[in-house]
Amino acid sequence: MQLWLRIPLGKPDDDSKTLQTQDDYWKIWNSFRLLSDHNSKLLVTLDNLNTMPSDNSLNHWYGEPVAAFIIHTDSFLTRDGDNPKHLSEGIQKLITYFLNHYTQIIISENQLNCSKDEESHLETNSAEDSRIHRLLPYIDQVRSIYQQMDPLSEQERSQVAFRDVLHPILQPFKEISQSMVYSEQEKDEKKYMEYKRAICQALLDRVPDEEASVITTVLVVVGAGRGALVRTSLQAANETGRKLKVYAMDRNLNALASLYKQRESMGWNDIVTVIQTDAGHWNAPEKADILVGELLGCFGDNELASEILDGTQRILKKDGISIPSSYTSFLQPVKSSKLYSAVKAKEQILTFETAFVTKMHNVARLAPCQPLFTFTHPKRSIKESNRRYRKLQFVMPDVPESTMVHGFAGYFDATLYKDVHLGTEPSKATPDVFSCKRVPHSSQHDISFYRPYDIIVELSTLLYWPAS
Template identity: 60%
Template sequence: MPLGERAGDKSESRYCGVETEFNDDMPHVLAFNLSSGGFDFVVAPLMDPAYRPSLMQKDCSGSGVLPFASSDLVLSPSQWSSHVVGKVSSWIDLDSEDEKLRIDSEITLKQEIAWASHLSLQACLLPPPKGTSCANYARCVNQILQGLNNMQLWLRIPLVKPDDDSVGINPDHVIDSWEMWNSFRLLCEHHSQLSVALDIMSTLPSANSLGRWFGESVKAALVNTDSFLTNARGYPCLSKRHQRLVTGFFNHSIQIVISGEQVHGFPRATSDLISNHNDNVEGSQRHPLRPYLDYVGYLYQRMDLLPEQERFEIGYRDFLQSPLQPLMDNLEAQTYETFEKDSVKYIQYQRAICKALLDRVPDEKSFEINTVLMVVGAGRGPLVRASLQAAEETGRKLKVYAVEKNPNAVVTLNSLVKLEGWENLVTIVSCDMRHWDAPEKADILVSELLGSFGDNELSPECLDGAQRFLKQDGISIPSSYTSFIQPVTASKLYTDVKAHKDLLHFETAYVVKLHNVARLASPQPVFTFTHPRQSTEGSNQRYKKLLFEIPSDTGSALVHGFAGYFDATLYKDVHLGIEPSTATPNMFSWFAIFFPLRTPVCVGRGSTLEVNFWRCCSPTKVWYEWCVASPSSSPIHNSNGRSYWVGL
């Protein structure tokens, strides 16, 4: 039974599981834990833990039947796949010094996964690597992954990281479990069916260290009963930090699994009260872990509702989209429709235009001066409307030119002007702003040509072309914009890019609603453009070298690429942007941009990451190149724009 219903949230994290002991009566295991206990699934051993292949009779006279828990017939196929996660024998140790144990472990692992595949289970839980070395375990799992059906393998990893400040301990010699996972998944090449099941303990690493896991493929969190505290009434509860972590898991589709023994004594009197919430309790047998499940359910139900915008965007999370090419291609009506709905954006524009009009025309001349405002890239007219509203709000006289290169948008614009009766105020110009021969010069140039990375839809090149018809002292709205990047762990995005198996996709920037991502350092500014340009010299080429310090309490981290954002100054203090620390609230026109790395770069604890970004221009196109130069050098991505470019 799901933990709750949250509008818009259909994620797996509504389901809660329980880890069980070996029992060859699987129907009983399900009845006890699901029907009676209220859990949604069990994480159950598939094989008798006493089994060792080397102890089996070698000859064929023995029965040869492997000691699996039940035959496949005791449950229906849908019960197996919906309610059982296989738990691989925890004694296996493929990196043992003991060769016999190593070989027994490999045979058992392969037999158990084969059995789980036979049952079409959705996932199997693999025990954690036993020591500091995991190469042979990874080699064997990697072999299995090459031929696996749709099943997921969840590698159990204890959530531990040595505290850097531990007295007398050299942190270089203590294992950070993230590093173990990192090594394992690099050996297995980021296989998409290999994920993590985190073992949650009573103590937690630092927030920066925990944050790394939200960029990884974590599918489950096994919360041990030991990690619960006892509340005043004797019931289990979690510390504030644990609560925040569990809420984070819910928000990242990570399923909770209750693990361990009942370690809290419950006052008998109130247990009836709790069981009232559950009509399907079978008889009198009460599941010892039920209070833990109830507490997890309480945390789930207590979460804030998702805001409407977030609900709308949930389907876009971590989904790679190619950026628009609005200069080369004409946008479709549907695209205009979507962007025009972003009222927050146009309110900001209107505020900026108001301020510009007031600066440009003093009150005493407001009847005298007719300000010439040109909307360059007018689309279907939202900035024309914002401009006219600003004129009305400030009591300034305005003459508007609406310049638009897309003849299809001009049709709509034309009807709008007629419908609103703006014929005397607005002149429509069906022309590319770079080639228009304007009849007069403008006081104010208004445009919305920015992409997720600011200049990536060629706003600089377009506005350079339009500047010809801006007065010497004229104003451009926006007056400047800056792009930003930050390094991220984003294994989902990396795996999706890698699935294309070509260079092109690794050298392309994507528009993405970032979610399953760990942000490893604060964003830093990359390229800035200011309009109007003060000189016709110089070019729109740019080069920036950036140094990111990863906080040392993060530990080591893997960089899959860079999240990119922009911030624009529309006019004076009116800005617009998506850089996380200053993002304009409730604006939905832009997701972030993502620049992948062909080979993820591992950055050691407290190390500096050197990143280089270039904006390059040729007569026909603009493109970015990027690379990492420290701690190790990556190839330079997208040389000469061979994979990804924006056409002029």
């Protein structure tokens, strides 16, 4: 059984002293939520109160488990001779937001305001009344708002099932990626398009036009998998007219089996050499001009990109090029009751110290992102450590007087080469990129935990800590 707590959405724009402030209404809900220890069966129903609340009062409810939104029939406006009725633009936007977040819309009529004719009409219960319900014009208005909503793109439709669902982050040194992970990553055409742009620029900078037919560029793919980056590199070489020699390195023999078959069928035997080994253990027969890897996780460095690329730097020429050349992680405080409850439901304390990947949807972003850690490749000084520590202070100018911080969302922005970027940080996210993050996986991993902090990672990254 679920319990829906009915809360007024905001304070009317008058001097009525019978209502509390907008902030107090949210505090009432929050006190119930905390007393129930964020129980996932406690939800909120917002009552519109025939008013259009301010933006600040609406901000309170973003990221909350709103089960239903109540609209009173008095909120519907009537033009002269207009039937059915219509809603103000502000309330229409509000309904659109709630429909996008699977919130039920309830149309409420105060029978005390009905005219005598309407009351007698209710009492007749005629066949016509049962066929044409009195609230049908109001329902049609809400239906028309739904029909006017922008349709989801094909990519967005494919991600609906993953909205606000937690998935473990890929741990490359702990687990061997399954074929499904590679299959999903290879569908990310936009990501490989950006990699191809970066490799094209690197090849053009590395080899001048007059020597294109003479010089062969040595390119090493770290974490080649089933060969997506190998194909991308060869396409870049073909477009730029440069000669290329590729070493494809990966420790996952199951993935490389597919690459071996491609090499045979595509006639790459003289161009591509496949090596099954850990990146740090390979003794390269020659130094690389370009080092390429798609090791970036949803938080930038959370899949050991910095450690792996540093470990392979010894096979890169002193003037060699690393793709990616740098990347920065970002943090943002967020409120998401659904995700916090999902972490809590795992009933292991250390879940709150674990990073997860999710497609964040019902979430309130409380302050702008701030940069956290930056890594640059190749690392010119071997004395430079990858240890990082930073203290951030967030200012939340647009949030109401009181709010709940459930945790942090994590993002990244990477420079592949020169002006070619790839990332998920909201202000400059690469459009249509989705596989820079953990692909949902059929198996779940149990992890031991100790303290109540948690970290989440949106197709980006979500980093949670105790709600406060």
